[in-house]
Amino acid sequence: MYDVSLPHPYLLFLGDTTEPGYAKTAFGLRDWAPQRCTGEFSCPGATVTTGLPFLTPAQAHAAGARALVIGVANAGGFIPPAWVAALVDAMHAGLDLIGGMHMRLRDIPELRDVAAQLGRRLIDVREPPARIPIATGRPRTGRRLLTLGTDCALGKKYTALALTNAFHKRSHDATFRATGQTGILIAGGGIPMDAVVADFAAGAAEILSPDAAPSHWDIIEGQGSLMHPAYAGVSLALLHGSQPDVIVVCHEPGRERVLGHPEFKVPGVREIIELSLRLGSRTNPRIRCAGVSFNTAKLDAAEAARVIAAESERIGLPVADPMRGGEAFDRLVDACLA
Amino acid sequence: MYDVSLPHPYLLFLGDTTEPGYAKTAFGLRDWAPQRCTGEFSCPGATVTTGLPFLTPAQAHAAGARALVIGVANAGGFIPPAWVAALVDAMHAGLDLIGGMHMRLRDIPELRDVAAQLGRRLIDVREPPARIPIATGRPRTGRRLLTLGTDCALGKKYTALALTNAFHKRSHDATFRATGQTGILIAGGGIPMDAVVADFAAGAAEILSPDAAPSHWDIIEGQGSLMHPAYAGVSLALLHGSQPDVIVVCHEPGRERVLGHPEFKVPGVREIIELSLRLGSRTNPRIRCAGVSFNTAKLDAAEAARVIAAESERIGLPVADPMRGGEAFDRLVDACLA
Numbered sequence: 266m267y268d269v270s271l272p273h274p275y276l277l278f279l280g281d282t283t284e285p286g287y288a289k290t291a292f293g294l295r296d297w298a299p300q301r302c303t304g305e306f307s308c309p310g311a312t313v314t315t316g317l318p319f320l321t322p323a324q325a326h327a328a329g330a331r332a333l334v335i336g337v338a339n340a341g342g343f344i345p346p347a348w349v350a351a352l353v354d355a356m357h358a359g360l361d362l363i364g365g366m367h368m369r370l371r372d373i374p375e376l377r378d379v380a381a382q383l384g385r386r387l388i389d390v391r392e393p394p395a396r397i398p399i400a401t402g403r404p405r406t407g408r409r410l411l412t413l414g415t416d417c418a419l420g421k422k423y424t425a426l427a428l429t430n431a432f433h434k435r436s437h438d439a440t441f442r443a444t445g446q447t448g449i450l451i452a453g454g455g456i457p458m459d460a461v462v463a464d465f466a467a468g469a470a471e472i473l474s475p476d477a478a479p480s481h482w483d484i485i486e487g488q489g490s491l492m493h494p495a496y497a498g499v500s501l502a503l504l505h506g507s508q509p510d511v512i513v514v515c516h517e518p519g520r521e522r523v524l525g526h527p528e529f530k531v532p533g534v535r536e537i538i539e540l541s542l543r544l545g546s547r548t549n550p551r552i553r554c555a556g557v558s559f560n561t562a563k564l565d566a567a568e569a570a571r572v573i574a575a576e577s578e579r580i581g582l583p584v585a586d587p588m589r590g591g592e593a594f595d596r597l598v599d600a601c602l603a
Numbered sequence: 604m605y606d607v608s609l610p611h612p613y614l615l616f617l618g619d620t621t622e623p624g625y626a627k628t629a630f631g632l633r634d635w636a637p638q639r640c641t642g643e644f645s646c647p648g649a650t651v652t653t654g655l656p657f658l659t660p661a662q663a664h665a666a667g668a669r670a671l672v673i674g675v676a677n678a679g680g681f682i683p684p685a686w687v688a689a690l691v692d693a694m695h696a697g698l699d700l701i702g703g704m705h706m707r708l709r710d711i712p713e714l715r716d717v718a719a720q721l722g723r724r725l726i727d728v729r730e731p732p733a734r735i736p737i738a739t740g741r742p743r744t745g746r747r748l749l750t751l752g753t754d755c756a757l758g759k760k761y762t763a764l765a766l767t768n769a770f771h772k773r774s775h776d777a778t779f780r781a782t783g784q785t786g787i788l789i790a791g792g793g794i795p796m797d798a799v800v801a802d803f804a805a806g807a808a809e810i811l812s813p814d815a816a817p818s819h820w821d822i823i824e825g826q827g828s829l830m831h832p833a834y835a836g837v838s839l840a841l842l843h844g845s846q847p848d849v850i851v852v853c854h855e856p857g858r859e860r861v862l863g864h865p866e867f868k869v870p871g872v873r874e875i876i877e878l879s880l881r882l883g884s885r886t887n888p889r890i891r892c893a894g895v896s897f898n899t900a901k902l903d904a905a906e907a908a909r910v911i912a913a914e915s916e917r918i919g920l921p922v923a924d925p926m927r928g929g930e931a932f933d934r935l936v937d938a939c940l941a
Contacts (some may be wrong), residue, residue, distance in 0.1 A: 357692045402832030402864050463804040463837045464797040494740030494886050498840030505835055526740050529885075547867075548832050 269324055270454035272361045274300075276325040277315055279307035280348050288313045290365065290450060291336025297451045303330040308351055313337070322351075322358035326522040332361040332388070334450060342367030353379050358553060361386040365446040379574045389450045393461045393469060395406060400467035400506050406563050407477030411509035412487040412558065413500065413541050415531050417524050419486040419517040420560040420587075422448050427587030428513065431598045439482040442473050444503060449484045451461040458488050458499055466499060470511060472508025485509065491540050493523065493531040501544060511601050514538050517560040518572045540565075555600040556583035608792035609726060610699045612638075614663035615653055615674040617645035618686050626651045628703065628788060629674025635764050635789045641668040646689055651675070660689075660696035662695060667937040670699040670726070672788060680705030691717050699724040701910045728787045731799045732805060738805035738844050740886050745815030748939060749847035749894065750825040751838065751879050753869050755862050756854040758898040758925075759825040760786050764852065765925030766820045769936045776912040777820040778910065780811050796826050796837055804837060808844025829878050830870040831861065839882060842930075846887040849939050852876050855898040856910045894921035910915060 277291045283578075294302055295315045304320035307313070314325060315336075320328060333355040339345070344352075344366065352362055356379050364370045369388035371377050380387050410428065425441055425448075432439035439485075441448070443455030461469045474483035485507045491497030498539060516534050521590040523529040538554045545552040561569035573593055577584040583600045585593035610797035615629045623630075624918045631682070632640055633653045642658035647652070658666060671693040677683070679800040682690075682704065690708075691701055694717050708725035716782035718725045720734050748766065750759040763779055763786075781793030799807045812821035823845045827834030854872050859889075876892045883890040895914060907924060911931055915922040921938045923931035 334823035402867055459800070459802040461801050462797070463799050463801045463840065466801040466832060466836050467833050492885055494843055495738035495805050496802060497843055497882075498804050498836040498838075500836075501839045502801065502836030502860070505832055529740055544835075547830055547835070 272331040275334040277305045281310040282337045283306040283312045296488040322355040326359040329333045335364045338540045356385040363388045397465040398468045401524045405476045407481040407484045409509045409512040411485045411507045414515040422514045424558040425486045442485040466502030467506035515558040556597045561586045610669040612641045613669045613672040615643040619646040620675045621650045660693040664697040673702045676721040694723040703728045710867045718737040724897045734838045734899040736804040743814045745819045745935045749823045749845045760854045762896040763824045780823040782824045804840030805844035851894040894935045899924045
């Protein structure tokens with residue numbers, strides 16, 4: 266009923282980028298959604314590469330690609346005039362265009378005109394679908410897992426993606442459900458929760474993870490934090506609408522202050538677990554916490570192992586860094602599936 | 604910096620309405636904002652009246668009116684062709700147009716054209732202001748009171764309005780801050796929280812009640828409920844952004860099921876008090892609950908007095924029906940100001 270999917274496979278467009286840090290989206294797609302990526306394409310002068318084969322738009326279309334994804338962002342989040350000819354070529358080759366930048370594709374008259382003339386789609390993944398309904402609270406079939414955080418930007422998306430892969434490896438039917446623009450590009454669909462009108466946010470979460478087979482898992486990317494001074498409402502709407510059976514709480518050990526809001530302390534893991542279960546039980550009384558995901562990217566291996574073991578001991582639940590994997594992560598996956 | 608105010612005083616427009624139930628907005632304005640109402644105006648055939656003097660748009664403008672407010676809604680929420688000539692006349696007389704219906708004023712080409720030609724404003728109060736910022740969580744000067752509910756549509760707006768009047772009677776400087784379309788028309792400004800994009804909802808609450816004199820009270824109209832399966836995210840964003848010093852929890856005794864969601868029980872008053880204080884303390888550690896507002900419209904006077912006294916005894920806080928007033932309401936106001 267609600268189509269939240271993107272045309273794919275993708276041709277990854279790198280513009281004329283020379284700074285690898287600007288190509289995060291392309292690298293993320295290569296790493297997390299290789300099956301969706303046919304190759305890469307760039308303008309003369311580009312030095313950044315994903316290592317995927319270089320294909321012209323026509324070659325990519327012949328190889329099955331259905332959309333060109335703008336895989337780079339520059340400092341201003343805009344589309345420079347130098348890219349426009351390449352984007353027009355891609356539409357002539359049969360590809361739709363997908364962007365996730367601040368500047369909308371349709372705000373560039375030449376792209377808009379060519380798309381209209383050729384019947385191509387200009388898709389801005391920051392735009393939610395039309396006609397999102399008010400949440401019903403009705404229980405849905407299938408199983409759901411939601412990642413929640415003690416703050417923003419500490420691993421909710423990576424944890425959900427890693428769990429989805431781990432579920433697949435164990436032959437469980439599982440779908441990653443994206444709620445932010447990067448996740449949407451990786452998943453090939455989703456709803457940018459941060460762009461939904463507040464009254465419809467829980468309804469958006471409901472249509473994002475619809476009725477499914479009883480053994481199917483939706484692994485839903487969390488947003489913000491229930492204790493975030495600016496975004497808690499989004500997090501609560503996502504929790505209520507997702508109706509998760511299982512939650513995994515994500516935290517970065519050592520982060521003491523809320524990103525961008527240094528006057529606020531990052532809440533404790535236990536506090537977020539307890540609050541999530543309490544609030545989440547409103548729409549799913551069976552909600553439980555399987556464990557905790559630690560982002561230990563700033564620690565060495567020994568220190569990471571130490572803080573993970575100590576936290577697991579302290580809270581009595583599996584704790585793991587999904588990027589490090591290992592037995593700790595296996596135990597976290599076991600607990601999710603238990 | 605952020606102008607959330609409407610041009611006024613108003614001329615109340617009743618269309619060609621013959622059913623008083625459709626004129627709730629006009630009656631609400633007459634009852635709650637008489638100082639903003641210059642008179643009423645209607646098309647031939649109308650039988651509904653507010654009792655205010657009938658003025659043509661030209662007479663109303665001469666008497667100081669600056670906007671015509673559509674004070675009626677019909678079943679479809681649309682603007683019938685029969686009204687358009689009257690609305691055009693009003694613009695020629697110098698009045699802006701204000702609507703709160705589902706149909707937008709600017710979606711009627713004739714109104715749009717005349718407004719552009721004369722430089723009049725077509726204001727749809729369901730539209731939030733542009734460029735709402737992300738919430739900062741920064742404490743603001745002045746005092747704030749927020750009404751919260753155990754459900755929707757049980758008296759949060761009326762309670763806030765009645766408390767504002769009571770504060771004024773005791774010579775306290777207080778401003779009613781509207782968060783829904785009816786409240787916005789009554790107050791002459793505000794932000795329709797249900798129409799704000801989710802990421803900005805707490806930010807909208809922050810700009811709605813800006814820094815003020817230390818003794819000034821903002822009395823903020825609550826929305827939804829923290830336990831509502833569809834709208835809890837809006838309620839939490841409003842709570843965080845409002846940073847209330849005082850909350851008053853609104854409830855309708857006898858209502859057992861959530862309006863429109865009969866599979867959900869209405870939470871208890873104590874539960875909402877406790878949850879509101881816990882979540883609200885994130886952005887205002889000094890938050891306290893002054894008491895409870897009961898909507899006893901369906902009870903007779905004796906029964907209302909009985910349930911109010913029993914609840915006050917049970918929870919150890921003042922309980923009152925602001926529409927009935929009396930000593931119970933005085934005690935609730937005392938507790939708010941304590």
